[in-house]
Amino acid sequence: xxxxxxxxxxxxxxxxxxxxxxxxxxxxxxxxxxxxxxxxxxxxxxxxxxxxxxxxxxxxxxxxxxxxxxxxxxxxxxxxxxxxxxxxxxxxxxxxxxxxxxxxxxxxxxxxxxxxxxxxxxxxxxxxxxxxxxxxxxxxxxxxxxxxxxxxxxxxxxxxxxxxxxxxxxxxxxxxxxxxxxxxxxxxxxxxxxxxxxxxxxxxxxxxxxxxxxxxxxxxxxxxxxxxxxxxxxxxxxxxxxxxxxxxxxxxxxxxxxxxxxxxxxxxxxxxxxxxxxxxxxxxxxxxxxxxxxxxxxxxxxxxxxxxxxxxxxxxx
Amino acid sequence: xxxxxxxxxxxxxxxxxxxxxxxxxxxxxxxxxxxxxxxxxxxxxxxxxxxxxxxxxxxxxxxxxxxxxxxxxxxxxxxxxxxxxxxxxxxxxxxxxxxxxxxxxxxxxxxxxxxxxxxxxxxxxxxxxxxxxxxxxxxxxxxxxxxxxxxxxxxxxxxxxxxxxxxxxxxxxxxxxxxxxxxxxxxxxxxxxxxxxxxxxxxxxxxxxxxxxxxxxxxxxxxxxxxxxxxxxxxxxxxxxxxxxxxxxxxxxxxxxxxxxxxxxxxxxxxxxxxxxxxxxxxxxxxxxxxxxxxxxxxxxxxxxxxxxxxxxxxxx
Amino acid sequence: xxxxxxxxxxxxxxxxxxxxxxxxxxxxxxxxxxxxxxxxxxxxxxxxxxxxxxxxxxxxxxxxxxxxxxxxxxxxxxxxxxxxxxxxxxxxxxxxxxxxxxxxxxxxxxxxxxxxxxxxxxxxxxxxxxxxxxxxxxxxxxxxxxxxxxxxxxxxxxxxxxxxxxxxxxxxxxxxxxxxxxxxxxxxxxxxxxxxxxxxxxxxxxxxxxxxxxxxxxxxxxxxxxxxxxxxxxxxxxxxxxxxxxxxxxxxxxxxxxxxxxxxxxxxxxxxxxxxxxxxxxxxxxxxxxxxxxxxxxxxxxxxxxxxxxxxxxxxx
Numbered sequence: 001x002x003x004x005x006x007x008x009x010x011x012x013x014x015x016x017x018x019x020x021x022x023x024x025x026x027x028x029x030x031x032x033x034x035x036x037x038x039x040x041x042x043x044x045x046x047x048x049x050x051x052x053x054x055x056x057x058x059x060x061x062x063x064x065x066x067x068x069x070x071x072x073x074x075x076x077x078x079x080x081x082x083x084x085x086x087x088x089x090x091x092x093x094x095x096x097x098x099x100x101x102x103x104x105x106x107x108x109x110x111x112x113x114x115x116x117x118x119x120x121x122x123x124x125x126x127x128x129x130x131x132x133x134x135x136x137x138x139x140x141x142x143x144x145x146x147x148x149x150x151x152x153x154x155x156x157x158x159x160x161x162x163x164x165x166x167x168x169x170x171x172x173x174x175x176x177x178x179x180x181x182x183x184x185x186x187x188x189x190x191x192x193x194x195x196x197x198x199x200x201x202x203x204x205x206x207x208x209x210x211x212x213x214x215x216x217x218x219x220x221x222x223x224x225x226x227x228x229x230x231x232x233x234x235x236x237x238x239x240x241x242x243x244x245x246x247x248x249x250x251x252x253x254x255x256x257x258x259x260x261x262x263x264x265x266x267x268x269x270x271x272x273x274x275x276x277x278x279x280x281x282x283x284x285x286x287x288x289x290x291x292x293x294x295x296x297x298x299x300x301x302x303x304x305x306x307x308x309x310x311x312x313x314x315x316x317x
Numbered sequence: 318x319x320x321x322x323x324x325x326x327x328x329x330x331x332x333x334x335x336x337x338x339x340x341x342x343x344x345x346x347x348x349x350x351x352x353x354x355x356x357x358x359x360x361x362x363x364x365x366x367x368x369x370x371x372x373x374x375x376x377x378x379x380x381x382x383x384x385x386x387x388x389x390x391x392x393x394x395x396x397x398x399x400x401x402x403x404x405x406x407x408x409x410x411x412x413x414x415x416x417x418x419x420x421x422x423x424x425x426x427x428x429x430x431x432x433x434x435x436x437x438x439x440x441x442x443x444x445x446x447x448x449x450x451x452x453x454x455x456x457x458x459x460x461x462x463x464x465x466x467x468x469x470x471x472x473x474x475x476x477x478x479x480x481x482x483x484x485x486x487x488x489x490x491x492x493x494x495x496x497x498x499x500x501x502x503x504x505x506x507x508x509x510x511x512x513x514x515x516x517x518x519x520x521x522x523x524x525x526x527x528x529x530x531x532x533x534x535x536x537x538x539x540x541x542x543x544x545x546x547x548x549x550x551x552x553x554x555x556x557x558x559x560x561x562x563x564x565x566x567x568x569x570x571x572x573x574x575x576x577x578x579x580x581x582x583x584x585x586x587x588x589x590x591x592x593x594x595x596x597x598x599x600x601x602x603x604x605x606x607x608x609x610x611x612x613x614x615x616x617x618x619x620x621x622x623x624x625x626x627x628x629x630x631x632x633x634x
Numbered sequence: 635x636x637x638x639x640x641x642x643x644x645x646x647x648x649x650x651x652x653x654x655x656x657x658x659x660x661x662x663x664x665x666x667x668x669x670x671x672x673x674x675x676x677x678x679x680x681x682x683x684x685x686x687x688x689x690x691x692x693x694x695x696x697x698x699x700x701x702x703x704x705x706x707x708x709x710x711x712x713x714x715x716x717x718x719x720x721x722x723x724x725x726x727x728x729x730x731x732x733x734x735x736x737x738x739x740x741x742x743x744x745x746x747x748x749x750x751x752x753x754x755x756x757x758x759x760x761x762x763x764x765x766x767x768x769x770x771x772x773x774x775x776x777x778x779x780x781x782x783x784x785x786x787x788x789x790x791x792x793x794x795x796x797x798x799x800x801x802x803x804x805x806x807x808x809x810x811x812x813x814x815x816x817x818x819x820x821x822x823x824x825x826x827x828x829x830x831x832x833x834x835x836x837x838x839x840x841x842x843x844x845x846x847x848x849x850x851x852x853x854x855x856x857x858x859x860x861x862x863x864x865x866x867x868x869x870x871x872x873x874x875x876x877x878x879x880x881x882x883x884x885x886x887x888x889x890x891x892x893x894x895x896x897x898x899x900x901x902x903x904x905x906x907x908x909x910x911x912x913x914x915x916x917x918x919x920x921x922x923x924x925x926x927x928x929x930x931x932x933x934x935x936x937x938x939x940x941x942x943x944x945x946x947x948x949x950x951x
Contacts, residue, residue, distance in 0.1 A: 028353045036662045038690060048413060052383060052420040056355060062691045066686060084914040085657075086811040088884075091910030095929060096682060099909065102934040103686040177403040252403075265449045275416065276408030280401040288412075295412060300419040345670045365730060369700060369737040373672060376698045494720040569720075592733065593725030597718040606731075614731060617736040 001312040003131055005124070005140040006187075007147055013155065016308060020156045022227045023311065024304045027060045033314040034063030040104035041067045041141065044111040044126070049275060050141045050149065054108055057306035066104070079126065093129055095166050101134035106313055113144040113181035114249030115239075121145065121181075122210070126255060137313045139306075145210075147183045150274050151191035152305035157298045158197075158232055161270055166197055167231035168267070172223055174282040175202030176237035184274050185238045193217060202226035204259040206250045222258060230266040232294075233258060235273050235282050252281075259284040263292070268296045278303040281282050318399045318629040320448055322441070323465055323504075324459040325513045330472065332626060337473045340628065341621045344377045350631040351380030357421035358384045360460065361428040361443070366619050367458045367466065371425055374623035377458070378631060383421070396443065410446055418451035423630055427439075430461040430498035432556075432564030438462065438498075439527070442601060456623075462527075464500045466593050468508035469622035474615045475514075475549055478587055483514055484548035489540055490520030491599040492569040493554035501591050502555045503530040510534060519543035523567045525559050541572060547583040549611075550575060552590050552599050576601040580609070587611045635946040637765055639758070639774040640782055640821075641828045647789065650942060654790045657945065658938045661694045663892045667948040668697030674738035675701045675775065683909060683936050684775045686784065688742055691940035695948060700738070713760065713858040724862070726764055735768035740947055747778040747815035749873075749881030755779065755815075756844070771947045773940075779844075781817045784908045785825035786939035791932045792831075792866055795904055800831055801865035801899070806857055807837030808916040809886040810871035818908050820847040827851060834859035840884045842876050857890060864900040867892060869907050871918050886915075893918040897926070904928045 001009060003102060004053040010016045024031070039200065041051065051067065058065045077096050078089040091123060100107060111126040120142040130138045140148055158167065169192055171185060178231040184208060185201075192199040201209070202220045220226040235258045239250045258279065263269060271283065271293045279285055288295060318326060327333045346532070360368070367385065375382045377491070385615045389395060389483040394413050395406040402409065417424060428443040438461040447455045457465055475484065486509055488502060502518075503526060509516040519537045528571040537543040544550060552575045554573055574597065580586060587598065588610045605612060635643060642771040644650045657664075673692040675685065685701065692699045703885040704711060712723040734741060745760040755778040764772045774782055780811050792801065804828055805819060819835075820843060826833040835843070836854045839893045860874065861867060869892045874882045891914065897903060905917065913919055922929060 002645050014698040029511050036694075038693065042684070048385075048408065052417065053384055054355070054383065056381075056420040059355065060353075064690075066689055068682075068686065082914075085912035086457075086915055090912060091682065092913050094913075095911060095933075098930045100686065103690045103937055122899055138436055204704075250730060253857065277412060278402035278407060279395075279409050279411075280399075281403055285399060296415045296419065299416040303420055365702075365725065366733055369674070369702065371739040372700055373698075376672065377670075380760045515884065592729050594721035594729060595724060596712075596726050596728075597716075598720055602716060613736065616729075616733040620737055 001316055003138045004148060004309045005127060005143065005314070006146055006153070007190045010019070010152065013095040013195055016152070016169055017156055017159050020054065020304050020308050023307050027307060030311055031060070031062035032062035033311060034058065034131065037314060038066060038103065038311070039063045039106040039108065041101055041108040042100065042110070043069045047110055047141070049299050050110060054141060054149070054304035054306045056303050057310055060307055061310055065210060087140065094133065095178070097130055097133040101136045102232050104136055105317065106139060106310065107134050107136050108139040108141045109143070110141040111143055113183065115179065116132065118182070139309055142183055144181065145183055146190065149185055149302060149305050149309065151187040153190050153236070153298055153301035154274070155189060155271065156301045156304060157193055157272070157294055162231065162296060164231065167187040168198040168200065168229055169232045169234060170200045170202060170226050171234040171236065172226065172256070172258065173207050174235045174237050174256050174258055175254055176253060176278055176281055179239040179247050179249050180237050182209055182238045182241050185209055185236050187238070188234060189213045189215065189217055192252045200226050204251050204256065206240055206242070206245060207238065210241055223262070225264055227262055227265040230269040233263065233266060233269045233271050235271070237282060254281065257281060257284060258287055260286055263287055268292065275299055318626065318633055320455045321465060321630070322444060322455070322460065323463055323628045324468070324507045327469065330462040331511055334476050334523065335468070335626050337621050340384055344624060348379035349379035350628060351375065352442065353380045354422040354631060355383060355420065356423050356627070357384065357417055358425045359417065359427070362385045364427055364434060364458070367427060370619035371458060371466070371623045373434055373620050374627055376625055377624055380627070397631065401426040401555050411450065414513060416452040418453045421453055424451050424453050425458045426460070428460055428499065432496060435563045438520070444614065448485060456630070457624055458502055461498065462500055463504040463507065464591070464621050465504055466619060466626065467501060468504040470615055470618035471551070471589065471591070472512055473506050473618045473621060474611055479548065481548065485515040485522050485546055486519065486549045486551060487517045487519060487543050487547040488551040488553060489523050489573070489575065490545065491552045491554050491573050491575055491593055491596055492505055492571055494569060496556040496566050497554050497562050499526055499555045499558050502526055502553050505551060505553070506530045506532065506534055516545050521568050521570065521573065523557055523559070523562060524555065528559055540579070541582055544579055544582040547586040550580065550583060550586045550588050552588070554599060569597065574598060574601060575604055577603055580604055585609065589615055592616055635950055637772045637942065638782060638943045639761060639772070639948070640780055641824045644786065648827055650786070651790055651793050651821070652839060654942050655937050656939050659780045661941060663693070664945055665696035667945060668692065668695035671684065671739040671948060672698045672700060673739065673740050673742065673944070674734055675699065675742040676734065677703045678941050681775070683933050684744060687936035688775060690784070691944055694941055695944055697944070710879060711744055728767065731764055731767040732769065735770045738770055738876055739951065740773060740944065742773040742775045743777070744775040745777055747817065749813065750780050751851070751872050752880045757887050764871050773943055774867065776817055777813065779817055780821040781822065781908070782821055783936060783939050783943065784818060785821040787932055787935035788822060788868070788906065788908070789825050790935045790938060791906070795928060798864065799864065802832040802834065802862040802863055803866045803868060804834045804836060805868040805870065806890070806892065807841050807859065808869045808890050808892055809888055810912055810915055811886060813873040813881055813883050813903070814871050816843055816872045816875050819843055819870050822868060822870070823847045823851055834860050838885050840874055840876070840879060841872065841941065843950040846876055857896070858899055859941065860900040861896055867897065867903045867905050869905070871916060876909055887917065891918060892921055894920055897921055902926065906932055909933055
């Protein structure tokens with residue numbers, strides 16, 4: 001594998017999941033792969049799970065790890081070419097990226113959608129610059145439009161818990177006080193479509209996702225109807241994608257919060273969320289704390305998805 | 318050892334000190350213990366010594382170390398259950414703690430008293446949540462009411478320097494411009510009582526510590542009288558504990574500052590302080606720079622106390 | 635080597651460059667040297683290249699590395715002796731430095747000129763305190779008056795690219811919106827003088843550097859004339875050094891920006907800059923992106939200069 005930014009990069013999903021389960025059972029069996037190899041983890045945005053799980057995965061593989069928080073202890077970075085740099089940003093990404101490539105064998109990048117320009121976000125301008133200019137394999141640790149390490153961990157978790165070959169998975173929008181990117185729902189949809197589950201997306205009018213990610217999913221505006229017979233309920237907030245509302249909060253309607261009544265409509269579904277989650281906005285305390293909640297196993301599988309990705313990259317160096 | 322939060326967790330002190338001196342002489346002899354083990358150091362508050370010494374100790378034992386400053390590069394954490402999380406904290410401790418447990422074998426936590434609620438502080442709500450929900454051994458890197466790695470290092474330092482079987486140790490309050498927790502004096506008192514030294518506490522009226530920590534110590538309100546014949550003077554500021562003054566600064570009286578005249582009342586005592594120390598508030602330049610000052614050896618022993626604790630935890634995994 | 639703060643510390647330059655090229659070809663051949671050794675990297679100021687390259691160099695040598703950003707997650711440090719510490723700084727450097735020495739085998743320090751006092755800056759008060767009080771070898775990761783790891787990397791880069799035994803190297807001032815220290819130009823001048831190249835410095839009137847660093851360099855106020863026949867153009871901004879203007883910006887004249895016309899005056903010179911660089915202030919996009927730009931190879935050699943320095947220190951421990 002050269003880069004890991006989307007579901008296509010991982011190849012056949014059955015093989016990837018099998019490798020994940022093998023790594024999970026023997027996570028220190030590949031320490032030789034990372035010897036004298038350095039993982040640089042670069043954060044333009046905050047992180048808890050991604051930071052810890054990716055670092056852990058790299059260390060499991062014997063890599064050296066350097067963590068860098070841009071804007072904390074490093075220089076602010078200019079991202080536009082051609083500007084006269086007389087403002088508050090003393091360094092340009094066009095220098096910073098190849099420089100970082102000098103000191104790393106693999107680069108992980110977290111760079112969220114900025115909601116300044118839909119085109120910039122959906123062209124993945126920051127991530128693409130790393131791919132073009134770093135000279136190194138690049139791993140998305142959540143970019144503007146996708147969060148593939150999360151989706152891969154979600155897939156592993158569903159495969160571990162499903163009791164049908166083709167479970168019904170429902171991704172439901174839920175309210176949140178601030179505008180969040182579409183990266184997680186886009187990415188989850190991309191992976192669920194690739195896994196060929198029965199996949200339903202439900203959200204209020206106006207929250208339609210990019211059709212390129214929705215793919216073959218059934219979109220249902222009635223949350224109750226969507227949840228009927230679900231095996232897995234994947235809750236997530238996102239801001240509007242379509243038209244001039246891009247990046248806006250159109251609703252904070254708490255009737256969409258996933259609670260016990262909603263879960264009772266399902267086929268005793270598991271509850272999933274990528275975390276961090278706002279309790280009693282996205283999901284009630286009792287649902288997230290119930291025995292059917294998979295939020296912690298999902299998070300634990302972040303170490304595994306990251307380790308499979310890094311292992312494959314190291315094997316191809 | 319499962320957790321390390323107080324003096325009881327370390328067992329017999331003579332055995333602990335003997336092990337400390339052995340580790341100090343051979344600090345790389347146990348590198349195999351930490352192989353494929355990860356130490357997560359989690360800071361809700363600032364740190365210099367604890368950060369460096371605990372990381373060093375873990376590395377001496379061959380562990381991988383991940384350092385996480387909460388509120389810097391990670392998400393702000395909600396600590397109350399039941400709230401509708403529509404404010405500035407996007408994640409709840411009840412998710413964050415078990416998630417962190419997924420990626421670590423041992424968790425170190427620093428979480429100071431917040432002075433919002435004496436009950437919350439003295440029930441060690443944050444630390445207890447880590448113990449209950451992380452599924453991992455937890456090491457206090459200073460909690461609301463105790464700083465046991467510091468006290469253990471202090472004990473080692475006294476044992477290295479004492480010339481009597483049962484030295485006289487005087488802990489004296491000293492002035493400071495801001496309200497500080499009682500964790501260090503509480504903890505020092507707890508360990509001195511357990512060590513069965515001649516132990517005296519001196520402070521102005523109103524600065525009485527929790528009787529559970531004072532234990533058998535003699536409390537003396539006249540600082541000069543307390544210092545007479547002392548072998549070790551342990552200076553420290555703390556804010557008021559008792560009654561409605563909890564967490565308040567009642568005095569910044571610099572007549573309590575430890576200076577050369579005060580030290581002349583002692584039996585050529587050693588001067589101790591846990592650091593960081595405000596010079597010329599807590600202690601004068603000449604006393605802290607004198608040959609009888611143990612502040613640097615105390616700090617150096619922080620590596621040793623942490624290493625004994627981590628070694629015992631690793632041995633019991 | 636005990637400390638590394640200036641060109642004299644590295645000894646004969648031909649030997650240092652030869653060692654650098656050998657290390658560059660075999661950067662993992664010395665991993666045994668750093669076993670059970672800890673590098674503490676301490677930042678009072680922001681860093682990208684120095685942070686990554688020095689950490690990488692230490693890890694290449696098998697060292698454990700601890701990175702500490704002062705003022706982020708640690709305590710603010712008082713630097714003046716004798717003050718009553720009742721303000722916002724809870725710890726004094728006179729304690730903090732020996733404490734840090736307790737937990738490290740080698741200490742790297744970044745501490746820029748503060749422009750509060752020319753005497754303080756040019757006496758390197760902070761760096762000297764680390765040398766005097768830490769008890770450990772100290773590596774300057776850019777101090778108030780020099781940036782020797784950068785200059786050593788610049789020297790290696792010139793040696794790798796020169797086609798004449800004694801190339802003409804021109805260091806030119808260029809405009810910048812904020813006041814920058816003289817550390818990089820001072821240090822570059824010091825190393826170029828030691829390398830005995832044909833060395834010319836050009837800048838507007840008022841930007842004269844400390845004569846102790848200018849040494850035998852030819853100073854030329856006409857930038858065009860200075861650039862004639864140059865083999866290497868080293869661009870850099872600095873603030874005024876001389877007299878009451880110390881630390882001031884006297885000009886932001888963009889006619890000094892290095893552009894294609896300026897480069898056409900040279901003997902097809904290579905362009906160099908230590909980075910971070912403000913594009914279209916210091917240098918135009920086309921020049922920095924041209925095939926004659928060495929800014930990335932210079933940065934890559936930062937790992938090598940740091941590794942030679944740390945290797946020599948480890949060998950002498």
